[in-house]
Amino acid sequence: MAEQECVTSPRILSMDVDPENEVESEYRIEAGGNVKYITVEPGALHTDHLSLPLSHLPTLPYNDVSWTRAHVWRDAQSGELQSRLSDRRLAGVENVWHHKSFDVLTLQRTKQLSTAAFETSIPGPQSPSSSEKVEVIAKIASFEWEIPRIERETRVYQILHERQAEDLTPRFLGHIHEHGRPMGFLLEKMQGRTHASIEDLQDCESTLKRFHALGLIHGDVNRFNFLVDRDVGGSVRLIDFENSEEVAAEEDVEQRQSAELHSLRAEFVEESGRGGGFRPASSER
Known part of the structure:
Protein backbone atom coordinates (compact mmCIF):
# COMPACT_ATOMS: atom_id res chain seq x y z
CA MET A 1 0.00 0.00 0.00
CA ALA A 2 1.33 3.43 -0.93
CA GLU A 3 2.49 5.59 1.95
CA GLN A 4 -0.02 8.33 2.64
CA GLU A 5 1.04 11.98 2.72
CA CYS A 6 1.20 13.35 6.26
CA VAL A 7 -1.18 16.30 6.56
CA THR A 8 -0.81 18.45 9.66
CA SER A 9 -3.72 20.49 10.97
CA PRO A 10 -3.07 24.24 10.81
CA ARG A 11 -2.61 26.28 13.96
CA ILE A 12 -2.59 30.04 14.44
CA LEU A 13 0.75 31.49 15.49
CA SER A 14 -0.26 35.18 15.48
CA MET A 15 -3.26 37.28 14.59
CA ASP A 16 -4.07 40.95 14.12
CA VAL A 17 -7.85 41.15 14.26
CA ASP A 18 -10.11 44.18 13.90
CA PRO A 19 -12.86 43.64 16.51
CA GLU A 20 -15.15 45.98 14.58
CA ASN A 21 -14.64 44.04 11.33
CA GLU A 22 -14.12 47.31 9.46
CA VAL A 23 -10.56 46.77 8.20
CA GLU A 24 -8.57 43.72 7.14
CA SER A 25 -7.65 41.07 9.69
CA GLU A 26 -4.37 39.16 9.38
CA TYR A 27 -3.32 35.67 10.46
CA ARG A 28 0.02 33.86 10.62
CA ILE A 29 -0.64 30.14 10.40
CA GLU A 30 1.65 27.10 10.60
CA ALA A 31 0.98 23.61 9.27
CA GLY A 32 3.55 20.87 8.80
CA GLY A 33 6.44 23.28 9.20
CA ASN A 34 5.06 25.70 6.59
CA VAL A 35 4.06 29.23 7.62
CA LYS A 36 1.29 30.99 5.72
CA TYR A 37 -0.02 34.54 5.96
CA ILE A 38 -3.73 35.08 5.41
CA THR A 39 -5.47 38.42 4.98
CA VAL A 40 -9.25 38.51 5.41
CA GLU A 41 -11.22 41.43 4.01
CA PRO A 42 -13.66 43.18 6.36
CA GLY A 43 -17.04 41.48 6.39
CA ALA A 44 -15.78 38.26 4.80
CA LEU A 45 -16.19 36.43 8.12
CA HIS A 46 -18.75 37.06 10.84
CA THR A 47 -17.28 39.26 13.58
CA ASP A 48 -17.69 36.45 16.13
CA HIS A 49 -15.49 34.18 13.98
CA LEU A 50 -12.52 36.51 13.56
CA SER A 51 -10.71 35.26 16.67
CA LEU A 52 -11.42 31.60 15.82
CA PRO A 53 -11.30 31.62 12.02
CA LEU A 54 -9.82 28.26 11.00
CA SER A 55 -13.10 26.38 10.69
CA HIS A 56 -14.70 29.31 8.85
CA LEU A 57 -12.04 30.05 6.23
CA PRO A 58 -12.12 28.47 2.77
CA THR A 59 -10.30 25.14 2.46
CA LEU A 60 -6.67 26.03 1.74
CA PRO A 61 -3.71 23.76 0.85
CA TYR A 62 -1.67 24.60 3.95
CA ASN A 63 0.88 21.86 3.28
CA ASP A 64 1.59 23.17 -0.25
CA VAL A 65 4.96 24.96 -0.18
CA SER A 66 4.31 26.84 -3.43
CA TRP A 67 2.42 29.71 -1.76
CA THR A 68 3.08 32.03 1.18
CA ARG A 69 0.07 34.37 1.25
CA ALA A 70 -3.68 34.07 0.81
CA HIS A 71 -6.27 36.81 0.38
CA VAL A 72 -9.83 35.96 1.41
CA TRP A 73 -13.00 37.87 0.56
CA ARG A 74 -16.72 37.26 0.13
CA ASP A 75 -18.14 37.56 -3.37
CA ALA A 76 -20.75 40.30 -3.48
CA GLN A 77 -23.02 38.47 -5.93
CA SER A 78 -22.81 34.83 -4.84
CA GLY A 79 -22.09 35.45 -1.16
CA GLU A 80 -19.46 32.70 -1.32
CA LEU A 81 -16.02 32.97 0.25
CA GLN A 82 -13.24 33.36 -2.31
CA SER A 83 -9.47 33.06 -1.91
CA ARG A 84 -6.42 33.93 -3.95
CA LEU A 85 -2.97 32.43 -3.30
CA SER A 86 0.35 34.16 -3.87
CA ASP A 87 4.02 33.21 -3.67
CA ARG A 88 5.16 36.80 -3.10
CA ARG A 89 8.34 36.97 -1.09
CA LEU A 90 7.76 38.46 2.36
CA ALA A 91 9.82 41.39 3.58
CA GLY A 92 12.40 40.68 6.27
CA VAL A 93 15.01 42.45 8.38
CA GLU A 94 17.82 43.61 6.08
CA ASN A 95 20.46 44.43 8.71
CA VAL A 96 21.78 40.97 9.62
CA TRP A 97 24.98 41.65 11.56
CA HIS A 98 25.21 38.96 14.27
CA HIS A 99 26.80 35.59 13.47
CA LYS A 100 24.06 33.51 15.14
CA SER A 101 20.56 32.82 13.87
CA PHE A 102 17.65 30.80 15.29
CA ASP A 103 14.64 29.20 13.58
CA VAL A 104 11.46 30.73 15.02
CA LEU A 105 9.56 27.44 14.66
CA THR A 106 11.96 25.74 17.08
CA LEU A 107 11.38 28.31 19.83
CA GLN A 108 8.75 27.11 22.28
CA ARG A 109 6.90 29.93 24.01
CA THR A 110 6.94 29.56 27.77
CA LYS A 111 5.48 32.97 28.60
CA GLN A 112 3.97 35.72 26.43
CA LEU A 113 5.36 39.14 27.42
CA SER A 114 3.76 41.35 24.77
CA THR A 115 2.22 40.95 21.35
CA ALA A 116 5.75 40.81 19.91
CA ALA A 117 7.89 39.37 22.73
CA PHE A 118 7.89 36.05 24.57
CA GLU A 119 10.11 33.96 26.81
CA THR A 120 11.67 30.81 25.40
CA SER A 121 14.77 28.69 25.95
CA ILE A 122 17.79 27.66 23.90
CA PRO A 123 20.69 25.23 24.50
CA GLY A 124 23.25 26.54 26.97
CA PRO A 125 26.40 28.13 25.49
CA GLN A 126 28.74 25.75 27.32
CA SER A 127 27.09 22.60 26.04
CA PRO A 128 24.85 23.34 23.03
CA SER A 129 24.32 19.64 22.31
CA SER A 130 23.12 18.78 25.83
CA SER A 131 19.69 19.08 27.41
CA GLU A 132 20.73 22.12 29.45
CA LYS A 133 18.59 25.11 28.53
CA VAL A 134 18.95 28.85 29.05
CA GLU A 135 15.93 31.15 29.34
CA VAL A 136 15.97 34.01 26.83
CA ILE A 137 13.65 36.65 25.37
CA ALA A 138 12.49 36.48 21.76
CA LYS A 139 11.06 39.42 19.85
CA ILE A 140 9.58 38.98 16.40
CA ALA A 141 7.67 40.77 13.66
CA SER A 142 4.63 38.56 13.23
CA PHE A 143 3.51 40.54 10.17
CA GLU A 144 5.29 42.54 7.47
CA TRP A 145 4.15 45.92 8.76
CA GLU A 146 6.06 45.22 11.99
CA ILE A 147 9.41 44.66 10.24
CA PRO A 148 10.50 48.36 10.43
CA ARG A 149 10.21 48.21 14.24
CA ILE A 150 12.44 45.14 14.43
CA GLU A 151 14.82 46.73 11.91
CA ARG A 152 15.22 49.81 14.15
CA GLU A 153 15.85 47.71 17.23
CA THR A 154 18.34 45.50 15.41
CA ARG A 155 20.27 48.58 14.31
CA VAL A 156 20.41 49.97 17.85
CA TYR A 157 21.89 46.72 19.16
CA GLN A 158 24.43 46.79 16.36
CA ILE A 159 25.47 50.34 17.28
CA LEU A 160 25.86 49.36 20.93
CA HIS A 161 27.96 46.37 19.88
CA GLU A 162 30.19 48.44 17.61
CA ARG A 163 30.64 51.18 20.26
CA GLN A 164 31.37 48.62 23.01
CA ALA A 165 28.34 49.83 24.97
CA GLU A 166 26.51 46.51 25.25
CA ASP A 167 26.29 46.89 29.03
CA LEU A 168 23.47 49.40 28.43
CA THR A 169 21.10 46.63 27.36
CA PRO A 170 20.49 42.88 27.64
CA ARG A 171 22.92 40.98 25.37
CA PHE A 172 21.86 40.51 21.76
CA LEU A 173 22.14 36.74 21.19
CA GLY A 174 21.29 36.45 17.51
CA HIS A 175 18.70 36.91 14.80
CA ILE A 176 15.48 34.93 14.44
CA HIS A 177 14.45 33.69 11.01
CA GLU A 178 11.38 32.08 9.49
CA HIS A 179 12.25 29.86 6.52
CA GLY A 180 15.47 31.87 6.19
CA ARG A 181 13.73 35.27 6.36
CA PRO A 182 15.11 37.40 9.24
CA MET A 183 12.16 38.62 11.32
CA GLY A 184 13.30 39.01 14.93
CA PHE A 185 16.04 38.54 17.50
CA LEU A 186 16.92 36.87 20.79
CA LEU A 187 17.99 38.71 23.93
CA GLU A 188 19.49 37.71 27.24
CA LYS A 189 16.87 37.39 29.98
CA MET A 190 17.81 39.77 32.78
CA GLN A 191 17.17 37.65 35.87
CA GLY A 192 16.27 39.38 39.13
CA ARG A 193 15.64 42.79 37.61
Whole structure:
Protein backbone atom coordinates (compact mmCIF):
# COMPACT_ATOMS: atom_id res chain seq x y z
CA MET A 1 0.00 0.00 0.00
CA ALA A 2 1.33 3.43 -0.93
CA GLU A 3 2.49 5.59 1.95
CA GLN A 4 -0.02 8.33 2.64
CA GLU A 5 1.04 11.98 2.72
CA CYS A 6 1.20 13.35 6.26
CA VAL A 7 -1.18 16.30 6.56
CA THR A 8 -0.81 18.45 9.66
CA SER A 9 -3.72 20.49 10.97
CA PRO A 10 -3.07 24.24 10.81
CA ARG A 11 -2.61 26.28 13.96
CA ILE A 12 -2.59 30.04 14.44
CA LEU A 13 0.75 31.49 15.49
CA SER A 14 -0.26 35.18 15.48
CA MET A 15 -3.26 37.28 14.59
CA ASP A 16 -4.07 40.95 14.12
CA VAL A 17 -7.85 41.15 14.26
CA ASP A 18 -10.11 44.18 13.90
CA PRO A 19 -12.86 43.64 16.51
CA GLU A 20 -15.15 45.98 14.58
CA ASN A 21 -14.64 44.04 11.33
CA GLU A 22 -14.12 47.31 9.46
CA VAL A 23 -10.56 46.77 8.20
CA GLU A 24 -8.57 43.72 7.14
CA SER A 25 -7.65 41.07 9.69
CA GLU A 26 -4.37 39.16 9.38
CA TYR A 27 -3.32 35.67 10.46
CA ARG A 28 0.02 33.86 10.62
CA ILE A 29 -0.64 30.14 10.40
CA GLU A 30 1.65 27.10 10.60
CA ALA A 31 0.98 23.61 9.27
CA GLY A 32 3.55 20.87 8.80
CA GLY A 33 6.44 23.28 9.20
CA ASN A 34 5.06 25.70 6.59
CA VAL A 35 4.06 29.23 7.62
CA LYS A 36 1.29 30.99 5.72
CA TYR A 37 -0.02 34.54 5.96
CA ILE A 38 -3.73 35.08 5.41
CA THR A 39 -5.47 38.42 4.98
CA VAL A 40 -9.25 38.51 5.41
CA GLU A 41 -11.22 41.43 4.01
CA PRO A 42 -13.66 43.18 6.36
CA GLY A 43 -17.04 41.48 6.39
CA ALA A 44 -15.78 38.26 4.80
CA LEU A 45 -16.19 36.43 8.12
CA HIS A 46 -18.75 37.06 10.84
CA THR A 47 -17.28 39.26 13.58
CA ASP A 48 -17.69 36.45 16.13
CA HIS A 49 -15.49 34.18 13.98
CA LEU A 50 -12.52 36.51 13.56
CA SER A 51 -10.71 35.26 16.67
CA LEU A 52 -11.42 31.60 15.82
CA PRO A 53 -11.30 31.62 12.02
CA LEU A 54 -9.82 28.26 11.00
CA SER A 55 -13.10 26.38 10.69
CA HIS A 56 -14.70 29.31 8.85
CA LEU A 57 -12.04 30.05 6.23
CA PRO A 58 -12.12 28.47 2.77
CA THR A 59 -10.30 25.14 2.46
CA LEU A 60 -6.67 26.03 1.74
CA PRO A 61 -3.71 23.76 0.85
CA TYR A 62 -1.67 24.60 3.95
CA ASN A 63 0.88 21.86 3.28
CA ASP A 64 1.59 23.17 -0.25
CA VAL A 65 4.96 24.96 -0.18
CA SER A 66 4.31 26.84 -3.43
CA TRP A 67 2.42 29.71 -1.76
CA THR A 68 3.08 32.03 1.18
CA ARG A 69 0.07 34.37 1.25
CA ALA A 70 -3.68 34.07 0.81
CA HIS A 71 -6.27 36.81 0.38
CA VAL A 72 -9.83 35.96 1.41
CA TRP A 73 -13.00 37.87 0.56
CA ARG A 74 -16.72 37.26 0.13
CA ASP A 75 -18.14 37.56 -3.37
CA ALA A 76 -20.75 40.30 -3.48
CA GLN A 77 -23.02 38.47 -5.93
CA SER A 78 -22.81 34.83 -4.84
CA GLY A 79 -22.09 35.45 -1.16
CA GLU A 80 -19.46 32.70 -1.32
CA LEU A 81 -16.02 32.97 0.25
CA GLN A 82 -13.24 33.36 -2.31
CA SER A 83 -9.47 33.06 -1.91
CA ARG A 84 -6.42 33.93 -3.95
CA LEU A 85 -2.97 32.43 -3.30
CA SER A 86 0.35 34.16 -3.87
CA ASP A 87 4.02 33.21 -3.67
CA ARG A 88 5.16 36.80 -3.10
CA ARG A 89 8.34 36.97 -1.09
CA LEU A 90 7.76 38.46 2.36
CA ALA A 91 9.82 41.39 3.58
CA GLY A 92 12.40 40.68 6.27
CA VAL A 93 15.01 42.45 8.38
CA GLU A 94 17.82 43.61 6.08
CA ASN A 95 20.46 44.43 8.71
CA VAL A 96 21.78 40.97 9.62
CA TRP A 97 24.98 41.65 11.56
CA HIS A 98 25.21 38.96 14.27
CA HIS A 99 26.80 35.59 13.47
CA LYS A 100 24.06 33.51 15.14
CA SER A 101 20.56 32.82 13.87
CA PHE A 102 17.65 30.80 15.29
CA ASP A 103 14.64 29.20 13.58
CA VAL A 104 11.46 30.73 15.02
CA LEU A 105 9.56 27.44 14.66
CA THR A 106 11.96 25.74 17.08
CA LEU A 107 11.38 28.31 19.83
CA GLN A 108 8.75 27.11 22.28
CA ARG A 109 6.90 29.93 24.01
CA THR A 110 6.94 29.56 27.77
CA LYS A 111 5.48 32.97 28.60
CA GLN A 112 3.97 35.72 26.43
CA LEU A 113 5.36 39.14 27.42
CA SER A 114 3.76 41.35 24.77
CA THR A 115 2.22 40.95 21.35
CA ALA A 116 5.75 40.81 19.91
CA ALA A 117 7.89 39.37 22.73
CA PHE A 118 7.89 36.05 24.57
CA GLU A 119 10.11 33.96 26.81
CA THR A 120 11.67 30.81 25.40
CA SER A 121 14.77 28.69 25.95
CA ILE A 122 17.79 27.66 23.90
CA PRO A 123 20.69 25.23 24.50
CA GLY A 124 23.25 26.54 26.97
CA PRO A 125 26.40 28.13 25.49
CA GLN A 126 28.74 25.75 27.32
CA SER A 127 27.09 22.60 26.04
CA PRO A 128 24.85 23.34 23.03
CA SER A 129 24.32 19.64 22.31
CA SER A 130 23.12 18.78 25.83
CA SER A 131 19.69 19.08 27.41
CA GLU A 132 20.73 22.12 29.45
CA LYS A 133 18.59 25.11 28.53
CA VAL A 134 18.95 28.85 29.05
CA GLU A 135 15.93 31.15 29.34
CA VAL A 136 15.97 34.01 26.83
CA ILE A 137 13.65 36.65 25.37
CA ALA A 138 12.49 36.48 21.76
CA LYS A 139 11.06 39.42 19.85
CA ILE A 140 9.58 38.98 16.40
CA ALA A 141 7.67 40.77 13.66
CA SER A 142 4.63 38.56 13.23
CA PHE A 143 3.51 40.54 10.17
CA GLU A 144 5.29 42.54 7.47
CA TRP A 145 4.15 45.92 8.76
CA GLU A 146 6.06 45.22 11.99
CA ILE A 147 9.41 44.66 10.24
CA PRO A 148 10.50 48.36 10.43
CA ARG A 149 10.21 48.21 14.24
CA ILE A 150 12.44 45.14 14.43
CA GLU A 151 14.82 46.73 11.91
CA ARG A 152 15.22 49.81 14.15
CA GLU A 153 15.85 47.71 17.23
CA THR A 154 18.34 45.50 15.41
CA ARG A 155 20.27 48.58 14.31
CA VAL A 156 20.41 49.97 17.85
CA TYR A 157 21.89 46.72 19.16
CA GLN A 158 24.43 46.79 16.36
CA ILE A 159 25.47 50.34 17.28
CA LEU A 160 25.86 49.36 20.93
CA HIS A 161 27.96 46.37 19.88
CA GLU A 162 30.19 48.44 17.61
CA ARG A 163 30.64 51.18 20.26
CA GLN A 164 31.37 48.62 23.01
CA ALA A 165 28.34 49.83 24.97
CA GLU A 166 26.51 46.51 25.25
CA ASP A 167 26.29 46.89 29.03
CA LEU A 168 23.47 49.40 28.43
CA THR A 169 21.10 46.63 27.36
CA PRO A 170 20.49 42.88 27.64
CA ARG A 171 22.92 40.98 25.37
CA PHE A 172 21.86 40.51 21.76
CA LEU A 173 22.14 36.74 21.19
CA GLY A 174 21.29 36.45 17.51
CA HIS A 175 18.70 36.91 14.80
CA ILE A 176 15.48 34.93 14.44
CA HIS A 177 14.45 33.69 11.01
CA GLU A 178 11.38 32.08 9.49
CA HIS A 179 12.25 29.86 6.52
CA GLY A 180 15.47 31.87 6.19
CA ARG A 181 13.73 35.27 6.36
CA PRO A 182 15.11 37.40 9.24
CA MET A 183 12.16 38.62 11.32
CA GLY A 184 13.30 39.01 14.93
CA PHE A 185 16.04 38.54 17.50
CA LEU A 186 16.92 36.87 20.79
CA LEU A 187 17.99 38.71 23.93
CA GLU A 188 19.49 37.71 27.24
CA LYS A 189 16.87 37.39 29.98
CA MET A 190 17.81 39.77 32.78
CA GLN A 191 17.17 37.65 35.87
CA GLY A 192 16.27 39.38 39.13
CA ARG A 193 15.64 42.79 37.61
CA THR A 194 12.57 44.95 38.16
CA HIS A 195 11.05 47.87 36.31
CA ALA A 196 12.26 51.30 37.37
CA SER A 197 10.50 53.55 39.88
CA ILE A 198 10.98 57.16 40.92
CA GLU A 199 13.64 56.02 43.41
CA ASP A 200 15.76 54.89 40.43
CA LEU A 201 15.49 58.20 38.58
CA GLN A 202 19.12 59.26 38.99
CA ASP A 203 20.53 55.90 37.83
CA CYS A 204 18.15 55.85 34.87
CA GLU A 205 19.12 59.40 33.90
CA SER A 206 22.78 58.37 33.88
CA THR A 207 22.01 55.37 31.67
CA LEU A 208 19.95 57.46 29.27
CA LYS A 209 22.75 60.06 29.03
CA ARG A 210 25.18 57.31 27.98
CA PHE A 211 22.66 56.14 25.39
CA HIS A 212 22.30 59.71 24.07
CA ALA A 213 26.08 60.09 23.83
CA LEU A 214 26.00 57.44 21.08
CA GLY A 215 23.89 59.73 18.91
CA LEU A 216 20.61 58.00 19.75
CA ILE A 217 17.15 58.90 21.00
CA HIS A 218 15.17 56.15 22.72
CA GLY A 219 11.71 57.38 21.76
CA ASP A 220 9.73 55.69 24.56
CA VAL A 221 11.25 56.29 28.00
CA ASN A 222 8.44 54.95 30.17
CA ARG A 223 9.59 53.25 33.39
CA PHE A 224 8.92 49.76 32.05
CA ASN A 225 11.74 50.20 29.52
CA PHE A 226 14.35 50.49 32.29
CA LEU A 227 15.36 47.27 34.06
CA VAL A 228 17.03 47.81 37.44
CA ASP A 229 19.20 45.43 39.48
CA ARG A 230 19.14 46.90 42.99
CA ASP A 231 21.61 44.25 44.21
CA VAL A 232 24.29 45.71 41.91
CA GLY A 233 24.21 49.34 42.94
CA GLY A 234 21.20 50.26 40.84
CA SER A 235 22.60 48.83 37.59
CA VAL A 236 20.20 49.77 34.78
CA ARG A 237 19.51 48.23 31.36
CA LEU A 238 17.46 49.83 28.60
CA ILE A 239 15.05 47.84 26.42
CA ASP A 240 12.49 48.33 23.61
CA PHE A 241 13.99 50.40 20.79
CA GLU A 242 11.06 50.20 18.38
CA ASN A 243 10.84 54.01 18.28
CA SER A 244 14.55 54.78 18.56
CA GLU A 245 16.42 57.01 16.12
CA GLU A 246 19.97 57.73 15.06
CA VAL A 247 20.21 61.51 15.28
CA ALA A 248 23.92 62.31 15.44
CA ALA A 249 23.82 64.49 12.32
CA GLU A 250 20.68 66.45 13.18
CA GLU A 251 21.01 70.11 14.17
CA ASP A 252 18.48 69.85 17.01
CA VAL A 253 19.85 66.61 18.46
CA GLU A 254 20.89 68.14 21.79
CA GLN A 255 17.50 69.78 22.20
CA ARG A 256 15.64 66.54 21.46
CA GLN A 257 17.84 64.48 23.76
CA SER A 258 17.49 67.06 26.54
CA ALA A 259 13.70 66.99 26.19
CA GLU A 260 13.69 63.20 26.44
CA LEU A 261 15.93 63.26 29.51
CA HIS A 262 13.78 65.86 31.24
CA SER A 263 10.64 63.83 30.54
CA LEU A 264 11.86 60.96 32.75
CA ARG A 265 10.51 62.27 36.04
CA ALA A 266 6.99 62.72 34.67
CA GLU A 267 7.14 59.28 33.06
CA PHE A 268 8.27 57.61 36.27
CA VAL A 269 5.40 59.00 38.36
CA GLU A 270 2.83 58.26 35.64
CA GLU A 271 0.38 55.67 37.03
CA SER A 272 -1.67 54.54 34.05
CA GLY A 273 0.63 51.56 33.45
CA ARG A 274 1.47 52.72 29.92
CA GLY A 275 4.14 50.46 28.50
CA GLY A 276 3.72 47.71 31.06
CA GLY A 277 0.40 46.06 30.38
CA PHE A 278 -0.34 43.07 28.16
CA ARG A 279 -3.45 41.11 27.36
CA PRO A 280 -2.77 38.00 25.28
CA ALA A 281 -4.73 37.59 22.07
CA SER A 282 -6.88 34.49 21.88
CA SER A 283 -5.56 31.71 19.66
CA GLU A 284 -6.92 28.63 17.99
CA ARG A 285 -4.89 25.46 18.41
